[in-house]
Amino acid sequence: MNDISEVDYGPLKELIGVWKGNKGIDIAPDPDGEENNPYYETITFTAIGDVTNADTQTLAVLHYRQIVQRKSNDDVFHDETGYWMWDENTKTIMHSLTIPRAVSVLAGGKHNGEKTAEGFFVLEVAAEQGDKDWQIIQSPFMRDNAQTTAFSHKITVGKGKLEYSETTTVDIFDKIFEHTDGNKLVRE
Ligand code: HEM
Numbered sequence: 001m002n003d004i005s006e007v008d009y010g011p012l013k014e015l016i017g018v019w020k021g022n023k024g025i026d027i028a029p030d031p032d033g034e035e036n037n038p039y040y041e042t043i044t045f046t047a048i049g050d051v052t053n054a055d056t057q058t059l060a061v062l063h064y065r066q067i068v069q070r071k072s073n074d075d076v077f078h079d080e081t082g083y084w085m086w087d088e089n090t091k092t093i094m095h096s097l098t099i100p101r102a103v104s105v106l107a108g109g110k111h112n113g114e115k116t117a118e119g120f121f122v123l124e125v126a127a128e129q130g131d132k133d134w135q136i137i138q139s140p141f142m143r144d145n146a147q148t149t150a151f152s153h154k155i156t157v158g159k160g161k162l163e164y165s166e167t168t169t170v171d172i173f174d175k176i177f178e179h180t181d182g183n184k185l186v187r188e
Contacts, residue, residue, distance in 0.1 A: 007050045009047060009086055010060060011121040012045075012084050012085075012123070014047040014121050016062060017044075017187045018126065018187065018188045019042065019044070019187055019188070020040070020042050020186065021041060021162075024068065024183035025181070025182055026039055026078070026181050027179065027180045029170055029172045030173075032074055034054070038070075038071040039068050039183070040068075040069055041107045041183060042097075043064060043065070043185065045062045045063070045064045046064070047061075047062055057087060058087070059154075060085070060086045061083055061085050064081065064082060064084065065081045066079070079099070080097055081097070082095065083096050083099055086111075091110055091112060091113060092109070092111070093109055093110075093111050094106065095125045101146075102141070105125040105150055105151045107124075107125035107134050107151055108134040113144045115158060120156050120158035120159070121155075122156050123154070124154045125153050127150070129147075129148075129150065136149070136151060146172040147171040148170055149152065150167075150168075150169040152166065153165075153169050160187045162187070163183070163185070166181050167179070168180075168181075
């Protein structure tokens with residue numbers, strides 16, 4: 001690994017820092033249909049340097065931790081961690097995540113490394129079951145009872161603001177459910 005501060009994190013660089021937001025809306029599966037949970041959260045992105053794979057691929061890496069609390073009772077009801085990785089050579093961003101339901105995702109997407117005309121990086125990644133590149137791993141219980149079949153995530157970040165929306169497709173309670181989450185955050 002190189003010195004953390006000397007690494008170019010490309011389109012991920014604006015993510016670094018501690019972010020807070022209290023406008024979150026979660027729509028989650030429920031046996032009777034769906035539940036709608038307003039939330040607030042803290043997401044901490046930490047630059048950790050770069051790694052080299054097979055002597056040829058170099059990834060610039062951020063670690064993150066996302067702690068989400070329900071507005072109604074302050075309970076932490078979603079706790080997520082993982083990495084965002086940038087491969088400058090192939091212009092690929094990768095997002096690995098794990099949640100304590102025994103579900104993990106490696107989502108990927110392309111990025112030209114440039115900001116929009118308005119000064120934001122737009123990061124888009126996706127994974128789908130059966131995809132040859134970007135995949136989902138889950139426990140036997142989740143595979144059989146609450147299977148995640150697809151995941152997509154879009155972040156727009158810049159000027160001290162971060163907005164995201166993500167969709168997790170879950171096969172649960174005999175239906176295919178679009179479990180969605182989104183929030184607007186500011187850097188501390
Ligand atoms: C801000 C992000 C998220 C929040 C606040 C959130 C919250 C929730 C809530 C409240 C439920 C219903 C739990 C219950 O009542 O049983 C749920 C279910 C579920 N979530 Fe999430 N979720 C988030 C992101 C994700 C992600 C990223 C994944 C996977 C990639 C995921 C996978 C699942 C699955 C598989 C279930 C079904 C489990 C069940 O209801 O038995 N969620 N989530």
